[in-house]
Amino acid sequence: MAATRGSDDHVRQRLSLCFETLNAEEERRRRPAKSLIRKGTFAKYDFGWWGNLKHYQRLQPPAFNLGSIPESLPLWMAYGGNDALADLTDLNRTINELKSKPELCYIECYGHIDFILSVNAKNDVYSDLIRFLCSREGTSSS
Structure with a gap:
């Protein structure tokens, strides 16, 4: 499925890419260069040393302990081929830390923010998410 159709959708896609790039650049300016190196962990928000002391x-x-998520919990994850904030390395690392393999929804032309802002997200993303949730209705062990 395509995330964009027509000239208005092309503009939206370009704008969402700009927003993602601006957000990433803003984050880079806020943090010292050494903190940009990936630590290989999926952790709570980094407020910086002083903020971390205050909050944590x-x-x-x-770090989040993804291995503590029960194997019996059905998981669904969506990701995009144009995601500047979470790449395949991040996705694979996350999946490998889980006890069970999540059901995946890949949309090649989606960036991080497209999952929220795309005018086609209802058809491209949320229809599959709702199908997943409905297929598990009544299967909860709680």
């Missing part, structure tokens, strides 16, 4: 009582944000 430690210098570094705590």
Whole structure:
């Protein structure tokens, strides 16, 4: 499925890419260069040393323990081929830390923000998410 159709959608796609790029650049300006190196962890928000001390009582944000997610919990993840904020390395690392493999929804032309702002997200993303949720209705162990 295509994320953009027509000239208005092309403009929206270009704008969303600009927003993602601007957000990434703003984040780079806020953090010292050494903090841009990937640490190989999926952690809570990094407020910087002082902010981390205030929020977490430690210098570094705590990592999420994805291995603690029960294997019986059905998982669904969507990702895009134009995502400047979460690449395939990040996705694969996350999947490998989980006990069970999530159902994946890949949309080649989507960037990070397209999952929210695309005028086609209803058909491209949310129809599949709703199908996934409905297929598990009544299967909860709680």
